[in-house]
Every structure is written in C-alpha cells, then in structure tokens.
Amino acid sequence: MTIIICWIDDEDAHKLDAENLEGKMRQSDKKGKVLFYRPEAFKNIAESGKKIDLFLVDYYLNRSSGMNGQKYQGKGISFIGLLKENYPDTPIYAFSAFPKFETSTNLTYILKKEAEARVDFAEIQLSGHDFLYYDAFDYRTIRKTIRKGIVKLIDLLKPPAIEKEKIEGLLPHILKTTKFMGVKTENIAGRSLDYASWVRNVLLAKPGFLYNKPYSATAVGMSSKAFQERLTEFDSALYNGIFSKSLREELWWKTILFETVNKKAKERAEKDELAKDSLSSDVRRLAEYAFELAENEISMCVVCNGKFPDTMGTEPGSDEMAPVHYRCSDENHEATKALFFDDLRIIKTKGEK
Numbered sequence: 001m002t003i004i005i006c007w008i009d010d011e012d013a014h015k016l017d018a019e020n021l022e023g024k025m026r027q028s029d030k031k032g033k034v035l036f037y038r039p040e041a042f043k044n045i046a047e048s049g050k051k052i053d054l055f056l057v058d059y060y061l062n063r064s065s066g067m068n069g070q071k072y073q074g075k076g077i078s079f080i081g082l083l084k085e086n087y088p089d090t091p092i093y094a095f096s097a098f099p100k101f102e103t104s105t106n107l108t109y110i111l112k113k114e115a116e117a118r119v120d121f122a123e124i125q126l127s128g129h130d131f132l133y134y135d136a137f138d139y140r141t142i143r144k145t146i147r148k149g150i151v152k153l154i155d156l157l158k159p160p161a162i163e164k165e166k167i168e169g170l171l172p173h174i175l176k177t178t179k180f181m182g183v184k185t186e187n188i189a190g191r192s193l194d195y196a197s198w199v200r201n202v203l204l205a206k207p208g209f210l211y212n213k214p215y216s217a218t219a220v221g222m223s224s225k226a227f228q229e230r231l232t233e234f235d236s237a238l239y240n241g242i243f244s245k246s247l248r249e250e251l252w253w254k255t256i257l258f259e260t261v262n263k264k265a266k267e268r269a270e271k272d273e274l275a276k277d278s279l280s281s282d283v284r285r286l287a288e289y290a291f292e293l294a295e296n297e298i299s300m301c302v303v304c305n306g307k308f309p310d311t312m313g314t315e316p317g318s319d320e321m322a323p324v325h326y327r328c329s330d331e332n333h334e335a336t337k338a339l340f341f342d343d344l345r346i347i348k349t350k351g352e353k
C-alpha cells in the first residue's frame with residue numbers, strides 16, 4: 001500500500017523538495033510517492049478522481065511564474081476550495097516558505113476552517129517524511145473504516161473499554177446522525193475529515209480523556225521528574241491510536257493511569273498484609289504508597305507549595321502551565337467548559353487565597 005502525497009506549488013524550485021521528501025520516505029522504509037504539480041496543471045485533472053492521500057498546498061500560489069512565464073492567477077485559498085469540492089475526504093495541509101505565513105493569526109482562522117493543518121516549510125523538509133506519511137496513512141485508515149460504523153471508528157483510538165460510550169456521546173452531531181453502513185459515498189462525503197478533526201482538535205488536544213506528561217504526573221501525585229523515572233510502569237496507558245505517531249508530545253489515558261496506580265497499591269497492600277479498605281480513596285495518596293514516593297517526589301502546588309495539587313493551571317496572561325490546587329486557582333471564564341474535559345484554571349498570585 002503506497003501513500004500518495006500531492007504537492008501543489010507555483011515555485012518550480014520546490015520540485016526538488018518534493019523529490020527529497022519522497023527520497024527520505026524511501027530511505028526510512030515507507031512506501032510513499034510525492035507527486036509535484038503546478039496549480040494550473042492539477043486544476044486540469046482535479047476532476048479525474050486520481051487517488052491522493054494528502055494534499056500539500058502552497059498557500060501563496062501566485063508569486064512565481066511557470067515555465068511559460070505566466071503566474072498562476074488564483075490564490076491558495078480558492079485552490080483549496082477547488083480541491084475540497086473534488087476531494088471532500090482528502091486532508092489538505094497548507095504551507096508556505098514565506099515567514100509571514102507562520103505568524104498571521106488571520107490566516108490561522110481562515111485555514112482552520114479550510115485546511116486540516118498549516119505546516120512550516122522547514123518542518124516539511126525536516127520531518128515531513130514522518131509526520132506527513134503517518135498522518136496520510138491515518139486519514140486513509142479512517143476513510144476505509146467509516147462505512148463500518150461509529151463503533152469501529154472509535155476503536156481506531158484504542159481507548160479503554162470504559163471510555164468508549166462516553167467518547168461516542170461526545171462525537172460531533174453530524175457523525176451521529178449520518179447513517180454510515182450501507183449508505184452511498186456522497187452521503188458521507190467529508191465525514192471522515194469531521195471525525196479526524198474532532199480527534200485531533202478535541203480529544204487529543206484538550207486534557208480530559210488523555211493527559212500530557214505534566215498533567216499525568218500531577219494526576220497521580222508525582223513531580224514531573226518522579227513520573228519520568230517511572231514511565232515504564234505506565235506504558236499500558238500510553239496513547240497509541242490514530243494520529244499518535246505525529247503527536248508533538250506523548251499522551252496517556254487518564255483512566256488507565258489510575259488503574260495502574262490502583263493495581264500497584266493493591267499488590268503492595270497484599271505484601272504488607274494491609275487490609276484493602278485501609279487504602280486511601282485518593283489516587284494521589286495511593287500512588288505515594290504504591291510507588292514509595294519520597295517527600296520531594298510528590299507533586300507540589302505552585303502557589304502554596306503544598307502537596308497534591310489537583311490540576312494544572314496557567315499564570316494570568318501566560319501559556320506556561322503549572323500544578324495547582326483548586327483552592328489556589330480560579331475558574332477561567334474565557335475558556336469554554338466541555339463535558340468530561342478538564343477546566344483550565346487560572347493560578348492565583350501568592351498570598352491571594
């Protein structure tokens with residue numbers, strides 16, 4: 001099975017970059033092809049139904065002239081529209097080699113609606129052979145699975161059994177109302193991207209079902225260092241479902257983190273001949289006992305320096321996150337609350353309690 005990436009660009013010099021991308025995939029034993037097209041050339045075959053797994057589109061298509069000295073007249077965004085019409089289930093990644101592209105917030109807004117991702121040119125050159133390949137592969141897996149129904153789609157996340165029903169309940173309405181099984185393609189056109197977008201922008205992005213390292217450590221009452229030193233103990237909680245290969249940071253299923261602590265505490269209690277009902281019902285205190293945490297290995301609140309902060313919060317006006325107690329933080333009224341996801345707390349300044 002070969003993954004086909006289609007690179008659309010008005011800069012002929014980037015043809016070499018496309019070849020390099022394909023070369024690097026081959027070197028790392030991935031079956032991938034990168035097809036390079038000038039926009040006008042692909043426009044002519046857009047309706048042909050050529051098999052493509054992922055589009056890589058230069059956002060500024062009207063800057064360079066082609067062989068015949070003509071500049072492409074349209075813009076990246078209208079070209080993306082054309083692709084969406086003809087390939088409703090194929091992800092589109094927009095990129096540009098212009099530095100302005102990375103910082104424009106206006107663009108972030110537009111592209112969030114129109115493209116699946118915005119990537120830096122340097123990122124493509126550096127690791128495109130990995131993340132573009134794996135993403136394209138996972139999008140294809142979703143397209144292949146969607147006709148088998150929602151339960152099979154959720155299985156692609158490899159979630160703990162106990163979470164499946166909750167996750168199903170949270171899926172975007174359009175996915176729950178579309179009849180997938182036995183229904184013709186046009187009725188589900190675009191749905192595979194709806195599902196992928198929910199997985200990437202909600203489930204994997206917001207703490208709740210899945211936690212990144214600082215959240216995971218805090219949840220089980222450990223300092224980041226203590227958690228880091230015991231990572232292998234939590235291997236079974238590690239997220240390895242779709243899109244896990246291109247994640248920027250590792251994630252762990254919260255319920256399996258807790259299960260792991262519980263199991264370990266019970267085992268230790270048996271050895272210690274301790275009655276099970278004498279164990280704490282607080283998972284953080286259980287972890288302290290189960291993993292024999294030293295005082296300085298226990299998580300600490302950034303405000304009061306007390307043990308066992310409840311969650312993570314941000315300093316006002318900053319993105320920096322730190323462990324904090326509920327009582328040492330405030331609700332963030334600007335953040336929308338979502339069922340089963342953690343609230344983002346605002347850290348109180350010291351002495352404010």
Ligand SMILES: [Zn+2]
Binds near residue numbers: 306325
């Ligand atoms: Zn505190």
